[in-house]
Amino acid sequence: MPALASGAPKPGRLGAPWQAVILLGPALLAYGVFAVLPFLDVIRLSVMRWDGLSPHAAFIGLANFRFIFTEDAVFWTAFGNSVIWTLLSVAIPPAIGFALALGLNQKLRGRNALRAMFYLPVIIAPIAVATMWRWMYDPFFGIVNSLLTDAGLQRLIQDWLGDRRVALYAVFVAYVWQTAGFAMVLFLAGLSNVSPTLLEAARLDGANRAQCFRHVTLPALGSTITVVIVLSLINSFRTFDIVYGMTHGGPAQSTQLLAFWAYTQSMQLHDFGHGSAIAVVLLAVTALVVIPYLRWTQRREDAA
Amino acid sequence: MKRPDWFLVALWTILVIAAALWVAPFVFILLTSLKTEAEIYATTVFALPAHPAWSNYAQAWGRGNFAATFLNSVIITCIKVPLGLLLSAMAAYALAQMRIPGRNTVFLAILFGTMIPFQVLLAPLFSLVNSLGLINTYVGVILPYIAFGVPYQVFVLRGFFRHVPKEMTEAALLDGANHLTIFWRIFLPLSLPALAALVILDFVATWNEFAMALVILQDSGRWTLPLGLMSFQGQFASAYGQLNAAIVMTVLPAAIVYLIFQRYFIGGLTAGAVKE
Amino acid sequence: MVGRRILFAALLLGAQVVAGTSGTASAETTLKVWTISWDDVAMSGFKQMIADYEATHPGIHVEEESRGTDEHKAAMRVAINSSAGPDIYYMWGGLGLGGEFANAGASAPLDAAYAQYKWDDRFLPSALGDSRRYKAPQRHGVPFLVHGEGLYYNKALFKRAGITAPPTTYAELTADADKLKAAGIAPIVFGGSVNWHLMRLMDELLETECGAAKHDALTSMQANWATEPCATASFTQMKHWADDYTLKPFMGLADDQAQGLFYAGRAAMILEGDWFVHMIQAHTDISNFGLFLFPTGTGRLYFFSEYFYVSARSQNKAAATAFLDFITSPAEQQKHLGQFGSTSVDKGIDYNGRTQPLDMQWNRTLASTTGTFVNGDQAFPLDVTTEYWRIINAVAIDTMQPAAASAAMQSFIANRHH
Numbered sequence: 001m002p003a004l005a006s007g008a009p010k011p012g013r014l015g016a017p018w019q020a021v022i023l024l025g026p027a028l029l030a031y032g033v034f035a036v037l038p039f040l041d042v043i044r045l046s047v048m049r050w051d052g053l054s055p056h057a058a059f060i061g062l063a064n065f066r067f068i069f070t071e072d073a074v075f076w077t078a079f080g081n082s083v084i085w086t087l088l089s090v091a092i093p094p095a096i097g098f099a100l101a102l103g104l105n106q107k108l109r110g111r112n113a114l115r116a117m118f119y120l121p122v123i124i125a126p127i128a129v130a131t132m133w134r135w136m137y138d139p140f141f142g143i144v145n146s147l148l149t150d151a152g153l154q155r156l157i158q159d160w161l162g163d164r165r166v167a168l169y170a171v172f173v174a175y176v177w178q179t180a181g182f183a184m185v186l187f188l189a190g191l192s193n194v195s196p197t198l199l200e201a202a203r204l205d206g207a208n209r210a211q212c213f214r215h216v217t218l219p220a221l222g223s224t225i226t227v228v229i230v231l232s233l234i235n236s237f238r239t240f241d242i243v244y245g246m247t248h249g250g251p252a253q254s255t256q257l258l259a260f261w262a263y264t265q266s267m268q269l270h271d272f273g274h275g276s277a278i279a280v281v282l283l284a285v286t287a288l289v290v291i292p293y294l295r296w297t298q299r300r301e302d303a304a
Numbered sequence: 305m306k307r308p309d310w311f312l313v314a315l316w317t318i319l320v321i322a323a324a325l326w327v328a329p330f331v332f333i334l335l336t337s338l339k340t341e342a343e344i345y346a347t348t349v350f351a352l353p354a355h356p357a358w359s360n361y362a363q364a365w366g367r368g369n370f371a372a373t374f375l376n377s378v379i380i381t382c383i384k385v386p387l388g389l390l391l392s393a394m395a396a397y398a399l400a401q402m403r404i405p406g407r408n409t410v411f412l413a414i415l416f417g418t419m420i421p422f423q424v425l426l427a428p429l430f431s432l433v434n435s436l437g438l439i440n441t442y443v444g445v446i447l448p449y450i451a452f453g454v455p456y457q458v459f460v461l462r463g464f465f466r467h468v469p470k471e472m473t474e475a476a477l478l479d480g481a482n483h484l485t486i487f488w489r490i491f492l493p494l495s496l497p498a499l500a501a502l503v504i505l506d507f508v509a510t511w512n513e514f515a516m517a518l519v520i521l522q523d524s525g526r527w528t529l530p531l532g533l534m535s536f537q538g539q540f541a542s543a544y545g546q547l548n549a550a551i552v553m554t555v556l557p558a559a560i561v562y563l564i565f566q567r568y569f570i571g572g573l574t575a576g577a578v579k580e
Numbered sequence: 581m582v583g584r585r586i587l588f589a590a591l592l593l594g595a596q597v598v599a600g601t602s603g604t605a606s607a608e609t610t611l612k613v614w615t616i617s618w619d620d621v622a623m624s625g626f627k628q629m630i631a632d633y634e635a636t637h638p639g640i641h642v643e644e645e646s647r648g649t650d651e652h653k654a655a656m657r658v659a660i661n662s663s664a665g666p667d668i669y670y671m672w673g674g675l676g677l678g679g680e681f682a683n684a685g686a687s688a689p690l691d692a693a694y695a696q697y698k699w700d701d702r703f704l705p706s707a708l709g710d711s712r713r714y715k716a717p718q719r720h721g722v723p724f725l726v727h728g729e730g731l732y733y734n735k736a737l738f739k740r741a742g743i744t745a746p747p748t749t750y751a752e753l754t755a756d757a758d759k760l761k762a763a764g765i766a767p768i769v770f771g772g773s774v775n776w777h778l779m780r781l782m783d784e785l786l787e788t789e790c791g792a793a794k795h796d797a798l799t800s801m802q803a804n805w806a807t808e809p810c811a812t813a814s815f816t817q818m819k820h821w822a823d824d825y826t827l828k829p830f831m832g833l834a835d836d837q838a839q840g841l842f843y844a845g846r847a848a849m850i851l852e853g854d855w856f857v858h859m860i861q862a863h864t865d866i867s868n869f870g871l872f873l874f875p876t877g878t879g880r881l882y883f884f885s886e887y888f889y890v891s892a893r894s895q896n897k898a899a900a901t902a903f904l905d906f907i908t909s910p911a912e913q914q915k916h917l918g919q920f921g922s923t924s925v926d927k928g929i930d931y932n933g934r935t936q937p938l939d940m941q942w943n944r945t946l947a948s949t950t951g952t953f954v955n956g957d958q959a960f961p962l963d964v965t966t967e968y969w970r971i972i973n974a975v976a977i978d979t980m981q982p983a984a985a986s987a988a989m990q991s992f993i994a995n996r997h998h
Contacts, residue, residue, distance in 0.1 A: 027392055294416065
């Protein structure tokens with residue numbers, strides 16, 4: 001069969017190349033202008049000095065990077081927090097989600113209702129989650145300290161969002177509450193691919209629950225685990241709303257994360273150069289994770 | 305008679321307790337939203353309000369300018385979701401069914417977009433939208449929303465369209481149909497289940513979006529619900545009853561949509577990420 | 581066909597705007613005024629002022645747009661390079677905010693208007709200070725509001741701690757704080773999550789420890805924070821207040837939460853402005869509360885002003901200054917007394933109708949003030965303010981020692997690329 005794309009168009013009809021342009025063009029145009037262009041622009045801005053509005057931006061080489069690495073008192077705090085945040089995000093919500101998925105994959109009464117309850121926080125606006133938890137952490141009237149008092153655990157009472165030693169973790173608890181359901185749903189989907197006949201065969205062979213899990217379920221979940229971990233990683237880089245709403249980076253910038261510090265520099269202090277340099281650092285870290293993952297996805301797809 | 309499986313009984317109990325813990329914040333917020341200030345200061349956290357203070361809702365609605373923010377959210381969501389999905393579906397069809405030179409590279413470039421933390425692009429996005437004169441406009445926020453929605457939707461729909469045998473398209477082409485017709489008449493109806501899932505997913509994502517709206521919609525008259533809630537928290541942090549009523553009003557629409565369309569929702573979420 | 585005529589008029593108007601004609605053909609001049617959203621009373625007062633002006637000045641239409649504080653700043657930044665901006669804009673007086681915009685060229689110098697309308701004779705000396713902060717002979721902006729800040733106290737709690745009269749020196753203040761503490765009363769409350777609340781304490785302490793001249797040199801970044809011992813001493817005092825005198829926990833609280841605790845008698849003092857009189861009145865019985873100025877010992881008032889500036893891009897500068905002259909005229913000020921704040925910017929206002937003692941106390945204070953010092957966030961440029969806040973908070977939460985704090989302040993200032 002001749003290649004369709006090269007077929008000469010009949011008069012009055014659109015040729016295949018034009019059809020491709022019409023179908024692909026609008027999405028590519030939107031994506032190119034509003035996603036790719038800012039992506040390239042942030043790299044350009046990272047070597048400029050610019051206040052975001054004046055007509056002129058000055059090229060200053062790597063001075064912004066030198067500033068954030070050596071003189072910015074907050075950058076390394078934000079960097080360290082981002083590392084802690086990412087490690088915790090990759091470990092804890094997926095672990096909880098995994099445990100919930102294993103439990104809710106059993107034939108239990110009301111399991112759909114239970115799944116819905118665990119998933120509900122995922123669909124709530126992160127900014128609303130932040131507002132909710134800010135109120136729950138209220139040192140004088142919030143639920144957390146009230147319950148601790150009722151339980152006779154006054155010594156555990158904290159200024160949850162005002163104490164630099166606990167604030168980041170207090171925010172993270174809210175983040176876990178919001179995101180564990182997401183991991184759970186992905187794991188449930190992965191579990192639905194575990195062959196029931198294989199499980200049945202293993203059981204007939206006398207394997208107990210632990211053995212079935214270890215030798216049948218877990219191997220079948222290999223790629224799901226990778227997907228969940230990478231998605232958790234990427235989502236952790238995106239954390240913004242919840243910090244904005246709960247602590248705004250405080251107290252004393254001790255809960256800053258890279259994405260939020262980049263925003264603060266550019267949009268609140270009007271220093272687009274510093275902000276973009278911080279953004280580029282985060283993008284570079286993202287690329288280190290994403291590029292191998294994309295190649296892995298491609299290989300999987302080619303094999304499929 | 306079957307012996308009760310004690311393992312499952314224990315598991316069920318643990319899960320029910322965990323679920324109660326998981327929804328406790330909602331209960332707390334709901335109860336607070338119905339209490340007067342005096343009750344909040346005086347009663348324990350899970351005490352029921354003596355007389356539900358519905359006035360909290362009315363006052364929060366007015367002070368938070370909810371009528372305007374709600375309308376803005378509805379307008380933006382109702383334009384963005386169908387339009388964005390249509391563009392994504394068109395592109396996904398082209399990438400899945402047409403022989404376009406370099407289409408794998410194009411796809412990879414789009415796929416990369418699912419991985420970018422767009423939060424770090426807020427500043428250049430602001431200056432781009434500003435240079436187009438679209439700050440404080442619906443269009444100014446809808447276009448970036450579409451751009452950042454395209455990658456995931458194209459990814460999912462392309463996967464869906466690829467499973468349709470190419471022979472079908474080729475037969476239709478031989479019958480004289482062009483790709484636009486095939487997309488519109490055959491593929492779009494075919495992909496309705498996947499589209500439904502993506503509609504729900506995209507509805508919630510758009511409804512909840514905060515960061516881009518924050519930099520592009522700077523005028524309170526154009527604010528969406530999340531921006532309105534944030535401003536409410538900033539101004540009335542100690543009006544606890546009203547603040548919680550504001551939270552409930554912000555969260556409720558997405559929660560209702562989710563509870564109604566739960567089935568589709570989870571389908572849309574997992575379609576792209578975990579495939580058999 | 582009225583509809584058709586309106587449409588036609590609209591098209592004509594649109595064509596005029598597109599063509600960029602200055603509207604000589606139309607009798608109507610439109611003045612666009614951008615303000616922040618004041619409270620309801622102030623907002624309706626301002627609208628009434630506009631109505632008064634339009635009634636006496638036919639052919640001039642004043643269009644008011646108000647926004648939240650942050651949106652207003654953001655909108656102004658966007659407007660500064662576009663012709664779609666306002667003719668008159670509201671901004672704080674200090675160099676940090678008003679100055680930032682004026683120095684960026686957003687504001688038109690008003691020297692001629694000051695001479696023409698004799699504004700120097702009209703306004704309180706304290707109100708005029710911020711118009712003179714620019715390279716002579718340039719004057720920018722017209723004062724609209726003046727605010728003083730001081731310590732409000734709970735009379736019952738002071739009495740319970742055995743304090744009979746408000747302190748007049750810093751030593752007496754700390755001695756009183758010790759008495760309160762000994763009586764089991766939290767001496768003061770701050771909302772730490774909004775950075776500017778605790779900053780007020782630091783501003784007052786700098787004035788106390790450094791004196792007027794050195795404090796000004798520090799906030800204008802002329803003096804060296806690291807080598808000026810009074811800077812470190814101020815941070816030391818700040819830490820002392822945070823550690824020993826402030827109701828805890830406070831870093832997670834917003835300002836209005838702190839205010840709620842103050843109304844409820846959970847702390848004896850709060851550092852607030854003249855507007856706080858009305859806030860107390862709205863929440864509780866104001867006769868239980870008193871007011872004194874933070875005893876810095878310099879005699880200067882902790883103060884800031886709010887101004888209207890004429891936009892440099894305005895096509896109607898003469899009409900704009902005439903409007904500002906009208907709303908700041910003694911007659912209008914007297915008519916709207918109390919709607920915007922405790923005290924008018926004008927001299928010679930009659931406050932005799934007033935009954936609220938705390939308001940009267942502010943009237944006397946503001947009218948008699950000559951020297952002032954301004955809030956840190958209005959003195960510093962934005963980036964320095966952000967660092968100032970971070971350092972204050974870091975000292976308050978014990979991650980930074982006072983000496984390190986003044987060193988950090990200086991190194992940030994030295995590293996700025998401006």
